[in-house]
Amino acid sequence: PPWGPPSTRRTPQAPVAEVIGAGGFGRVFRGTWRGQVVAVKAARGDAGAAGAASLRREARLYARLRHPNVVALRAVCLEPPHLCLVMEFAAGGPLSRALAGRRVPPAVLLDWARQVARGMRYLHQGDAPCNG
């Protein structure tokens, strides 16, 4: 895999740092890539050649996206069984956890909603000017 010191390269199934999440694709780890903290989204071990083709398509599209409110793709590994996306690390944990925790002031909620909307607008319409 493209991450970690040589010792972890010999045991690619070992966690890169720690598991920070899980989704339909597989597990998500916190790790480092070229000196930066990243999120490594690793495909399940059974993904195989079909998984690699699908990841290649996703990475091609994803690599073109550049927006402050969209997590950036840093690298990709297309060699089964080490299929993974290496992404900018979104610190602070899931938004769902922040919303379920202590009360968030309305002005902060509004700012978060604006940022989400800007990212979504970019994904749907391209780089429209952001005026507010």
Ligand SMILES: Nc1ncnc2c1ncn2[C@@H]1O[C@H](COP(=O)(O)OP(=O)(O)OP(=O)(O)O)[C@@H](O)[C@H]1O
């Ligand atoms: N770039 C990231 N930075 C920090 N944490 C992340 C990042 N990407 C994912 N995570 C964590 O991992 C969890 C699962 O990832 P994600 O939400 O992408 O899976 P998913 O919704 O199942 O997506 P998919 O359908 O592509 O598998 C997230 O809820 C989040 O906690």
